[in-house]
Amino acid sequence: MDKLYEQTLLYDFYGELLTDHQKQIYEEVVMNDYSLSEVAREYDISRQGVHDLIRRIDKSLEEYEEKLHLVRRFLEIKNKIEKIHSLTDSPEITRLTEEILEDL
Amino acid sequence: MDKLYEQTLLYDFYGELLTDHQKQIYEEVVMNDYSLSEVAREYDISRQGVHDLIRRIDKSLEEYEEKLHLVRRFLEIKNKIEKIHSLTDSPEITRLTEEILEDL
Numbered sequence: 496m497d498k499l500y501e502q503t504l505l506y507d508f509y510g511e512l513l514t515d516h517q518k519q520i521y522e523e524v525v526m527n528d529y530s531l532s533e534v535a536r537e538y539d540i541s542r543q544g545v546h547d548l549i550r551r552i553d554k555s556l557e558e559y560e561e562k563l564h565l566v567r568r569f570l571e572i573k574n575k576i577e578k579i580h581s582l583t584d585s586p587e588i589t590r591l592t593e594e595i596l597e598d599l
Numbered sequence: 600m601d602k603l604y605e606q607t608l609l610y611d612f613y614g615e616l617l618t619d620h621q622k623q624i625y626e627e628v629v630m631n632d633y634s635l636s637e638v639a640r641e642y643d644i645s646r647q648g649v650h651d652l653i654r655r656i657d658k659s660l661e662e663y664e665e666k667l668h669l670v671r672r673f674l675e676i677k678n679k680i681e682k683i684h685s686l687t688d689s690p691e692i693t694r695l696t697e698e699i700l701e702d703l
Contacts, residue, residue, distance in 0.1 A: 511666040562615040565669060571702055572676065575695045579683065582692055591679045591686075598675055 499525070504566050505556040512559060513552060520545060521552050573599050603629070608670050609660040616663060617656060624649060625656050677703050 502525050510518060520538065523529045524545065531549075535542040560566050573596065580592040606629050614622060624642065627633045628649065635653075639646040664670050677700065684696040 508667070508669075512663075559616075563612070565612075568702060572699055575699050579692050579695050582689060582695075583687070585686060588683050588686055588692070591683050595676055595679050598672060 502553065502556070504570075505553075505560055508565050508569075509556050509559040509563075513555070517548070517552050520548055524549055569599055606657065606660070608674075609657075609664055612669050612673075613660050613663040613667075617659070621652070621656050624652050628653055673703055 506521065506525070510521070513521065520534060523534045523537070524531065529537075531542045531545045535545045538545070540548075576592050576595050576599070580589065580596070583589055583592070610625065610629070614625070617625065624638060627638045627641070628635065633641075635646045635649045639649045642649070644652075680696050680699050680703070684693065684700070687693055687696070
């Protein structure tokens, strides 16, 4: 799995368990692709400080996944829903699978 | 939703975020239906202590759900999968929906 895609999925599932400060920094660097130096200046911390913070957040998101496996469960379900979507001729089942894929 | 069903779902999703001690007590009282007095004797704490512990664990499981909404998301998906299951004639889609319902 692509690193950014994995980070985005983990953040989508477990981000709300982070502090507001952690969320802000993580979004700036990982989601919005600001440089470490830019974020360091904005928050008045060192570039190394931002770097370490991101690494610690990645680790803590990964630990949530090791405990709860929710991303893995969702991906397995998504895969099966996509199969159903490609197999069905029924407009109603098509609509339901599309709704589920939006929820996921 | 039935209280025990709700507790079981929340515990199933977020239980791994509790400490081993919390998990043991919660399972004894909520899942295995031992009395507060029995569990109090077993762990050498007061009956009131067990009662308070269970209340705190319920609260912390509810807080995880308020933040992550994973139980709600899973229930919505389950509901739609059951609709697909009842609508389809295809053996392959039936099999896939049954697999998903087992995963959920």
